[in-house]
Amino acid sequence: MAEAQIGGTSTYNFLALSPSARVTALGGSNVTLFDQDPTVQLANPAALNPQMDRHLAFSSAVYPGDINFGNASYVQDFKIPGTFGFGVQYIAYGSFEQTDEAANVTGKFNAGEMNAYAGYGYQFGKIFSAGANLKFIYSQLSTWNSIGMATDLAAMVNDTAHNVSAAIVAKNLGGPIKPYNKGVLEPIPFDLQAGVSFGFKHVPFKFHFTFHDLYRWNIRYNNPADNAQSQLFVDSSQKPKTYIVDNLFSHIIIGVEFNIKKVVRLEVAYNHQRQQEMALTTKRSLPGISFGLGIHIKQFDFSYAFQPMPQGATLNYFTLAVNTAGFVKRKTVTKDSAYNTL
DSSP states (O other), X not given: OBOOOSOSSOSOGGGGSOSXXXXXXTTSOOSXXXXXXXXXXXXXXXXXXXXXXXXXXXXXXXXXXXXXXXEXXXXXXXXXXXXXXXXXXXXXXXXXXXXXXXXXXXXXXXXXXXXEEEEEEEEETTTEEEEEEEEEEEEEETTEEEXXXXXXXXXXXXXXXXXXXXXXXXXXXXXXXXXXXXXXXXXXXXXXXXXXXXXXXXXXXXEEEEEOOTXXXXXXXXXXXXXXXXXXXXXXXXXXXXXXXXXXXXXXXXXXXXXXXXXXXXXXXXXXXXXXXXXXXXXXXXXXXEEEEEEEETTEEEEEEEEEOGGGOEEEEEXXXXXXXXXXXXXXXXXXXXXXXX
């Protein structure tokens, strides 16, 4: 038997999914990555920086139930203050049978959602940066459709001299502007996240700590079966359990990334909330653990993430990033050509 998750309280929930294989491998959420990876824009727009200039990335994942999810992103430095990023995030739930009250099949319908986004990041001096994303959201579930808008706001400190990064991000501030049902404005998956990562000189790995759902304390699912007891033997003096430690760790994702000569990356992470929500009482499983592999060769960067799911299912996530600027040949100036231009 599986224990249920906290859900059903918002719409556009695909916005909370990981934007790339690398972020998935680091636990599904990470706000402290700061390098040439253009996919981190959705995780933290303050991470947009000139190193990402003309980097293009495609991400794709197949969730259990043949749900297809993907993200395409591109970053451009226009030689003006700040860095701009653009992208499209989508999810296709597939085809479903439509039935009436008596379970008679009356047809089929499709469901899918899309997020077209643009972002901007600006660096203040050497270590401080800030950024924002603007999202245009479209959702169609059978004959119902909805349009919404949202924004992300972020601030970051990236101290490369000491190999320390820290950030705070408010995600998905906004809501529907055209709801599924007129007059019913459903909330969207807002989250307040923070993170810190650090490494050591001459050591090829970095620790990542991500803190999510900081705007609320209790995110633990209270399973009624845990408190079930015979009505004949109820102890009225017994105090209800508070689960302080469990609730605390449900807010924390711990990850480690190994970087071998900037060519190979290995990631592993533990997400306690995911482990608790997807754990099976009848079978051992590791849904809270995630693994990743990254390979960087010239203009190409390939990432793969593997995440165990309940009932023997797995999530496989792929990302391909390309530095399109690397294909542009730089003009070389010779002495003769320089002389002829005089």
